[in-house]
Amino acid sequence: MGMGGEKRGIAKAHRLPAALLMASARGVIRSHATRFSANLDTLFEMLNAHLIQDTGDSQFLTLFYGVLDAKKNTLIWCSAGHDPGLWLKKATGEIHELHNTGMPLGISEKAEYEQAGPITLEPWDLILIGTDGIRETRNANREMFGEERLHRILQAHAHETTREICDRIVQALISFRQGSIQEDDITLVAIKYQPKEP
Secondary structure, eight states: OOOEEOOOOOOOOOOOOOHOOOOOOOOHHHHHHHTTOOOOOHHHHHHHHHHHHHTTTTTTEEEEEEEEETTEEEEEEEEOOOOOOEOOOOOTTTTTEOOOOOOBSSSSSTTOOOEEEEEEOOOEEEEEEOOOOTTOOOOTTTOOOOHHHHHHHHHHHHTHHHHHHHHHHHHHHHHHHTOOOOOOOOOOOOEOOOOOOO
């Protein structure tokens, strides 16, 4: 999941629409995902070089990319300037951040990326990945929704399905805005480890 943006001071005539930037990144990932499924740092460095070649330094892309191993119940990831993913451990109710591992893509040819993990998911653990439009949603008083409210929703509704949890978050954002305009996009991906029945 990623979000396109632009660096300050870049003329409008030099901008590549965000949709084209995303399509370009998606093409690179699809072409090389299998080959570099265990070397996400290499995949990100390749993607970064491709985006810089396409756009110069006029735009950037934030991206969280993870690989789940369904047999081992593990997750590895790379995150280029994206909002941290959240890992809710069902057994304890604790929430851990899946941290950034590098700067946004398309900014610097010298950027380096690290692969993080693996983390091992236990039954009913939840992973939530979302764009910064969630935490940065503002109400009529210009107060941000923030991280703490998001954490409370996850902890209170961890027993629900991923669809229901995402719906809860979206409804909470709508209620929090109090009729204010949504200023940024909101994208959510929720993953829950549901063990196989014996």
